[in-house]
Amino acid sequence: EGPSVRAVTHSADEVKLVIKGVPDTPGVAARVFRNLASGAVNVDMIIQSLKRGNVNDIAFTVSHEDLANALEICNRLCQELGAEQVVVDDNVAKVSVVGAGIWQDTSVAADVFEALAEQGINIDMINTSGTRISCLIDRSKVETAVRALHARFGLANGK
Amino acid sequence: EGPSVRAVTHSADEVKLVIKGVPDTPGVAARVFRNLASGAVNVDMIIQSLKRGNVNDIAFTVSHEDLANALEICNRLCQELGAEQVVVDDNVAKVSVVGAGIWQDTSVAADVFEALAEQGINIDMINTSGTRISCLIDRSKVETAVRALHARFGLANGK
Ligand SMILES: C[C@@H](O)[C@H](N)C(=O)O
Numbered sequence: 466e467g468p469s470v471r472a473v474t475h476s477a478d479e480v481k482l483v484i485k486g487v488p489d490t491p492g493v494a495a496r497v498f499r500n501l502a503s504g505a506v507n508v509d510m511i512i513q514s515l516k517r518g519n520v521n522d523i524a525f526t527v528s529h530e531d532l533a534n535a536l537e538i539c540n541r542l543c544q545e546l547g548a549e550q551v552v553v554d555d556n557v558a559k560v561s562v563v564g565a566g567i568w569q570d571t572s573v574a575a576d577v578f579e580a581l582a583e584q585g586i587n588i589d590m591i592n593t594s595g596t597r598i599s600c601l602i603d604r605s606k607v608e609t610a611v612r613a614l615h616a617r618f619g620l621a622n623g624k
Numbered sequence: 625e626g627p628s629v630r631a632v633t634h635s636a637d638e639v640k641l642v643i644k645g646v647p648d649t650p651g652v653a654a655r656v657f658r659n660l661a662s663g664a665v666n667v668d669m670i671i672q673s674l675k676r677g678n679v680n681d682i683a684f685t686v687s688h689e690d691l692a693n694a695l696e697i698c699n700r701l702c703q704e705l706g707a708e709q710v711v712v713d714d715n716v717a718k719v720s721v722v723g724a725g726i727w728q729d730t731s732v733a734a735d736v737f738e739a740l741a742e743q744g745i746n747i748d749m750i751n752t753s754g755t756r757i758s759c760l761i762d763r764s765k766v767e768t769a770v771r772a773l774h775a776r777f778g779l780a781n782g783k
Pocket residue numbers: 487488489490491492493494495513521523745746747748
């Protein structure tokens with residue numbers, strides 16, 4: 466039985482935060498998320514990709530409710546860690562395609578990215594697990610994206 | 625009911641591939657993964673974080689079996705897209721902590737990262753979803769990591 470896309474979900478209550486240029490040494494991610502946990506910040510996605518030299522960027526998303534708290538903590542950590550800067554992006558929304566066995570077939574990911582590209586939507590961040598492909602896109606495009614993904618996977622555009 | 629960590633999983637059959645410096649324009653991710661899908665490459669994690677100027681890095685992991693295929697496709701795409709280079713890292717392993725409701729509590733992520741940091745393990749990449757926190761680490765550290773995560777979450781170190 467192949468992969469089956471079950472649903473498309475989306476959330477506009479996402480603000481992207483990135484602490485750019487943190488030291489790429491053991492304990493840094495632990496310190497960042499322990500501070501956020503102690504500050505009662507609820508984190509949604511966490512994304513860390515390829516390092517650059519001996520630094521890396523730690524990106525994550527939070528709700529609008531937690532943004533002020535998160536920003537204060539990140540700015541303090543940025544100084545303590547000697548990181549480059551904190552980037553905040555409040556123009557993003559998350560769209561996700563969910564289903565069992567998605568990981569089994571790379572063409573599901575290709576379908577998701579093509580459905581967005583055909584609408585001229587730029588993909589800002591990508592994060593996948595075995596049953597979910599999530600993309601951060603421009604918030605103004607989320608309705609278009611959800612409709613395009615529903616159409617691509619033959620799902621009723623549940624209102 | 626709070627989050628509950630159910631299991632620790634790991635896989636050493638992961639090779640990290642990154643196409644560095646692809647144009648950050650609609651359609652690029654679609655083209656990369658359509659090519660990989662057509663080339664019968666089975667992709668595990670896909671990670672894309674903050675762009676740099678108007679380029680970005682697209683990172684993903686494949687099994688050893690698919691590496692040669694994936695590399696050939698990436699090298700061709702790198703040229704066609706005018707990207708910077710293709711990075712291959714065959715020293716990585718993935719460790720994941722899985723459980724319902726993990727997303728509800730940032731301290732689970734902090735616990736995962738601290739358990740690795742206490743063993744002196746550097747976290748190479750991070751990718752999370754609502755029920756899973758995955759880290760790419762040095763393959764030589766995977767046994768230590770799995771034991772440390774089992775201990776941290778009070779799970780029997782199932783052989
Ligand atoms: C950058 C950060 O993730 C670091 N590599 C760590 O292990 O904490």
